[in-house]
Amino acid sequence: MTPVRRAVNLAAFLTQTAQRLPSADALVHGDVRWTWRELDSRVGALAAELTRRGVRAGDCVLLHSANSVELVQTMFAVWRIGAVLAPTNSRLTPDEVVVIARACRPVLMVCHASQPDHATAVACDQVLWIDGTGPDAVSSLPAGAVPDCPVMNGAPAWYFFTSGTSGRPKCAILTHDQMGFVVTNHLCDLMPGTTAEDASLVLAPLSHGAGVHLLTQVVAGARSVLTTGPGLDGAEVWDLVERERVTNMFTVPTILKKIAEHPDAATRDHSSLRHVIYAGAPMFHADQEHARSVLGEVLVQYYGLGEVTGNITVLPPREHGRARPEGMEFGTCGRVRTGMQLAIRDTEGHELGPGETGEICVAGPAVCAGYLDNDEADAAAFRDGWFHTGDLGMTDENGYLYITGRASDMYISGGSNIHPRDIEEKLVAHPDVTEVAVLGMPHPVWGEVGVAVWVGRADEDTLRAWLEPRMARYKVPRHFVQWPELPKSGYGKIVKRTIRERLLAEGWTP
Structure with missing residues (x-):
């Protein structure tokens, strides 16, 4: 027994x-x-x-x-x-x-x-x-x-809701022993050397990934500094970084892009920063490079889902800018996290080799105990001993992971599988495009066609001319829609489901 x-x-x-x-400071919030x-x-x-x-x-x-x-x-x-x-x-x-x-x-x-x-x-x-x-x-x-x-081992600590609330929400059960591993892993892989001399700036809601990040500060004895405004204020961010000598922060790509583009990033002292961590969604290469140019080699990217509590891969500062395989339009999200294992598997469950695209699957102590009262979700996600992420990717010869897209984001147009991320990377590289999302919309002849929804000054003709020499013609979106801003979740992620619903509500037709 x-x-x-x-x-x-x-x-x-x-x-x-x-x-x-x-007697040391634990939390700082305005005058508190x-x-x-x-x-x-x-x-x-x-x-x-x-x-x-x-x-x-x-x-x-x-x-x-x-x-x-x-x-x-x-x-x-x-x-x-x-x-x-x-x-x-x-x-x-x-x-x-x-x-x-x-x-x-x-x-x-x-x-x-x-x-x-x-x-x-x-x-x-x-x-x-x-x-x-x-x-x-x-x-x-x-x-x-x-x-x-x-x-005891297996005792639930945190009910972590991982998806939107349309329909039945999925709630990952995070246990005390699992989270003990996650915190250790974060300190090992994301911000090594963190001590009581450090300070962390809290920018994202503590209800999700930022709350996990805060746990690591508590273990190390590093103080956490909370912003005071109701929204993201770049001026306050850089004032706090300078005044509190902030050494690390947890962000998502949209937050990192905004604070790196804020004028104060170039004028305030941020030399104390060692680890600017971003996760939650892929960051476009152009935005990544701009942040590096402004902040220096302090960016730390990690890839992970709520069910794995962020513990799949890490890309430390020294590996940003790593050469990518021939034909790959975007960079790696890093190497597998300490104590974890990943595999790329096809639809039949066979493990694929370097350069082959399939579903990203993961195993290890950071994987959650399952979903709360949801046998259907458990059966779909946990198979053959692996947690199936629903993300598509490939590894290179050295084991570095490249995410090609979300399985649910891929669309099929005229029989061809199209992954939006490649198109999005090329569009956001245009100097007059600030944000973009590409998705498939229903079409009576082609099944689905690509629609690019973008924010910026460029017009449709300019964007078509920009894309056509850079990719196969069948990948170029059939439609372009310009919006003043893209809808985002409460955690700063661009929400394609909401974009699709809004397009349909506004009467979009092929």
Whole structure:
């Protein structure tokens, strides 16, 4: 009989750091500066209140708030009592949060006081408020001390919602032991040498990848600096980098592009930066090169899905600009992460060799325990011992991965498979194109035809003339649509599903 083994509760990361560095800064948010001792004490107070309200180990707590110090407090308080955290992006509508709540069935909701409609819609029996007043406000709780609840291997820590909320949402179950590996791996591969002398700037919502990144700072004792504005403010970003001597940050390509193009990037002191990490979507080569020219060799790219908690490949600063194989229009997303394994497999499950395109599959300790109450999703994603990402790619002779596209993004026009990323890379290389998305739309004769939706000053004739000598004619999009901006998710990703729906709603026809 296999013995049950105890895992390390994620709350222990804070407990240990608060013991080691009690007076050092843990969180900075505007004029607010919490030390590790203060954060630990506030976590204890909230943990005691959650326990008093009947929240038990294994129960789910729904967290809906923009980034704040109280959000971090809530994360660790939930873990401290052995409950499961289900954070949502603060930009979601009340109806979207309701769909998530139905999937994870929370016993209590912690909600920002500026969004009461979300709490009303969820109709949870108990609600605590961030930035509120009165006895139900997180900030008004009396001091309390609660030990870290024992948890075993396989115990869920985080319900990580990985897709949109149209239809049934997919919720990856992240466990305490899995996340312990992920944090170790992040420190090993993404920001080696991080210590209590470092500072991290929080730019993305802590409800997803940025929250995982924050865990690594807690383990190392590095302080996390939160922006104060409701949106991305490049001036504030570079002011904080200079003033707080920020050494690392987690971004997505759209955020990195914006801050690298901001005028202050060229005038403020950012010499403290060592690791500017970006993930979540491929970054166009032209945008990548511009960021390198402005910031220096500090970019760290990683590739991974929520189900693998980002742990598939890494491209460290010294490997940006690596030569790509002949005929490949864009660069690598790096080599496989420490302790992980990937394979390129065809539709029959056969493993493919270098230069052959197939589905990217991954195995290792960073893979989630499965989906919450979703056997259909489990069966589709977990096959033959591998997690199937749904992304298409190839490796070179040295094992470096190149993502050619999302399987669901590929379209078939006149019998030819077309992967949008190659076209998008070429379009965004035009100096008068700032953003672009290429997708397949239905056509009565060709099955699907390519549609390029772009932002910028260039006109359609210019873009056609730009593409035609650079690719086979059948790959050139049949239609071009210019928009003032492209729709993005709450995490800064361009959402092709929304683009397709908007095109159809506006009466697009072939």
